[in-house]
Amino acid sequence: MDTLYQLMDGLATALTPQNLLWAFLGVLLGTAVGVLPGMGSAMAVALLLPVTFRMDPTGAFILFAGVYYGGMFGGATTSILLNTPGQASSIATTYEGHKMALAGRAAQALGTAVIGSFVASLVGTLVVALFAPVMVSFALNFGPGEYFALTVFSFVAVAAVVAGSVLRGVTSLLIGLAIGLVGIDAQSGTARFDFGSATLLDGIDIVIVTVGLLALGEVLYVAARGSSAVDFSTIRAGRPWLNRREFRRSWKPWLRGTALGSTFGVIPGSGAEIPTFLSLGAERRLAARRAARKGEQNEFGKGAIEGVAGPEAANNSSAAGTMVPLLGLGLPTSATAAIMLAAFQQYGLQPGPVLFERDADLVWTLLASLLIGSVLLLVINLPFAPLWAKLLKLPKPYLYAGITLFSVLAVYAINTSVLHLVILAVIAVLGLGMRSFGLPVAPALIGVVLGPIAESEFRRALAASSGDPAILFDSGISLALYGLVLVAAVVPVLAHLRRRRAARRGAGEADRESAL
Amino acid sequence: MRDRGVLFPVLGGVCALVLVGTALFDVRQSAASGSDQQEKLLLIAPAAPGGGWDAQAREMQNGLREEEMRYNVEVRNADGAGGTIGLSQTVNRTGQDNVLTMTGLGMVGAVETTGSPYTMEDATPIAQVASEYLAVVVPADSPHEDLDDLSEDWRERADTLPVAGGSMGGVDQIFAARVARAMDLEPGGINYLPYAGGGEVLTSLLSGTSEVGFGTLGDFSGQIEDGGPLRAIAISSPERLEGVDVPTINEQGYDLEMSNWRGVIAPPGLSEEESTRLEELVSELVTTDTWADTLERNRWTDTHQDREEFEAFLDEEVTMTRETVEELGL
């Protein structure tokens, strides 16, 4: 109760007209920057940092909170409308979100994303306010062994994203893992697969891979399909708002996504991607189960609203979750958090275990500003959802020319390097090839994101234990995660076998091929 | 779209004209080489936003603006390969007299470990601006009280004792190697776990994955205070630092002084006059109040050196780093 009272106090300090203006500007700027591919919220916060040197701490925090949340949401807009995630944490939204847009339900997808982001930020912030100390000690149980178990779990969880042929899904995942190998190996400092190019030493930036495989790859694919391609402008605009049924289907995924996001967002180094993938995987499995048990229609693969609601809630609540290690340990877990840490220090705040006692006023004001940020996120973006959806009504040549232009811009802006554009073109051709031959693109992206994490945590664990593999299994967290992996991997196989036996008895040959 | 009479194309045309006009104005503005305070200056930060060189560049940008020395200052991030991407971008700007690139020990190390085609000699050294000192830290409940304890333990299990720091070939690893060398240990044989940044090193120590951490003092300053989860057992400065109650490495009988220094370099091919102008700009900046704030805020120590001193210092650092990197077998 005491904490709630302090939070109210913080709200009272933070709620001035001027601060509301800052929050408004922050959300607007964050959303604008998040919409541009390749421009994450880290960039926006870095650009703002010098401006805040002249502001009072409360105003600065509110501005940052707005930018952070706005940026997280902005990425969702392009994922849904254009199949172009602005940052790695919006990749998971793309799968169902873009399919919803294709089915004329872009406004609903955006709507559920906005409300989900709002719910997640709100709940996430409250959780941080109430449980920060407990969460810090949980986070500290994550050594490299546990971390590796988490990545294995993520791989299995997102296997659900792979629709259709298992062989093709695995191939795509392996292609992604292979792309992730390029660059200096962090554990030994050895250059791998750089083919003598200094640009490749740092690996292929995830932005290049996402923009290349999804955005530009899609442009090439649509070009190749010529007249047989889908024409967005013929899609009905549909209703602008969520109806009651969609609302009913969304609220549980919002809460589940929030739970995943605020749990895993706290773990240093995990970033916002893992919870979004976990959420997508969970929603997909639950939908399949509902379909099997209650005979509800499983819309996954065709634009299921749950597949947007969950991941979007997950990425915003993990943004709130990163505040835990930041405030509790002085530990930035994302680039954005690193820059915010610099901002704290400029006000003489030293985040760390004693922060909550020493600078209680400022901490509660900060948490209150996060709340205000999330409310404004809703107020500003919800009315715009139907407007954004109209973007798809542009004539096809202009729409695709625009996507191409923004793809090129995003990649060039990473490092103002023309060589990155060459890599982009190569990856886009790969994306075209994969699409043309029916290889799903999604697993490749997952491989690129998770592969390097899995490798470095695995090798780091073995280095820390001087080669003793027991470190991989010697904690409750790891064992629990591997247990979940077993359940997740074995149950579908059993179900599949049972179905197949039933099918063979029944229909015979025809249905035999319905793979996982 | 086609049936709205004349109004639509006319309005569209006007909008287009206004946009293109503004854009042209912007192109001119950013290319402008005006005079005095309006003169353009490009600061290259060879790191991503949030990194150390990014902070240095943004602080310099802020200082130059606040002190009304230059208004048209642009920070450009050229992240990659330990800073050598930024170095090669600098070298490729031969003859441009309005570019300053952030540099430091990390870049010197990366040049050696990444096999970069360009070295520090290809650029024009301008000045050193500041330094951060490095600290050896352990978890608060660690049995290691000082460097002697650590040295003894480390000698016993040199290849198993997990120690953590920043990326391979970076400042932290060079520091760890030199500490080991000062203890007569084989630097190449230590079990060094590289992490992406100071924050991750901290978690690694707190979760018990590694037992000793090497890093910049600023990375740990919030944690090593009384009641914090970490303890610093040694610091690499020549004398004890004001307000930091940690003994130096020298004081404990090990011969090592080291700093994570930060400086600026310019592209090659500048005339004596052009280099002097840049040198004077920096030396004026570091005497201002805004810069004093910057130093305090970031816990940097003022170690300004002018061009001549910095050039000699840089040569020395390159030689020493090369030795360490060879010992590490990178």
Next chain:
Amino acid sequence: MTAHDDPAETDAAEGPRPPEQEASQAADPAPEAVLWTGASSWIVPGFVAVLGLIAVWGGLTLETPPNATRPGPGAFPLAIGVLLLITAVCMAVVNVRDRGRAGTSGPAWFEARPVLIVLAGVAVHTALLEILGWLIAGALLFWIVAYAFGARAYLRDAVVALSISAAVQVGFSLGLGLALPGGFLGTVL
């Protein structure tokens, strides 16, 4: 990693397709379910095999620093390379088994011309970006891609292209302070 099913049952993942999808994407041949036959069926296995060979070769020939902890930097490339080769073999087996079965011989709908025009646009943009500056190179790219997608109102397209690239320049460079190359315009103006 994902469970490895017997390739024999995964070749034709022709799940029962729901009717709405047919309606909304009538022309979609659902590439993920397409059978590969004929010569083009060997492109994917071939590509995967080549990728696998590169990874294996890289994994074996990496110069491991003497002090590197085990497993060294070569272990993961090697493992991924071997897995890639295995999947290539699986696909080859499926191909051989399916010989003679009905299926599309390569994507019949593939139109190479617009793809090549888009790629040419990107190549031109990449080559000329720092010479012409963003404003012109960006507009050029927009125009070429729009052309590839069938826009033929050349003048209007050019006006739109210039406006969009100018808007980006204004938003990024003027608004956010990020550098876009000015190119020769910077020296002329």
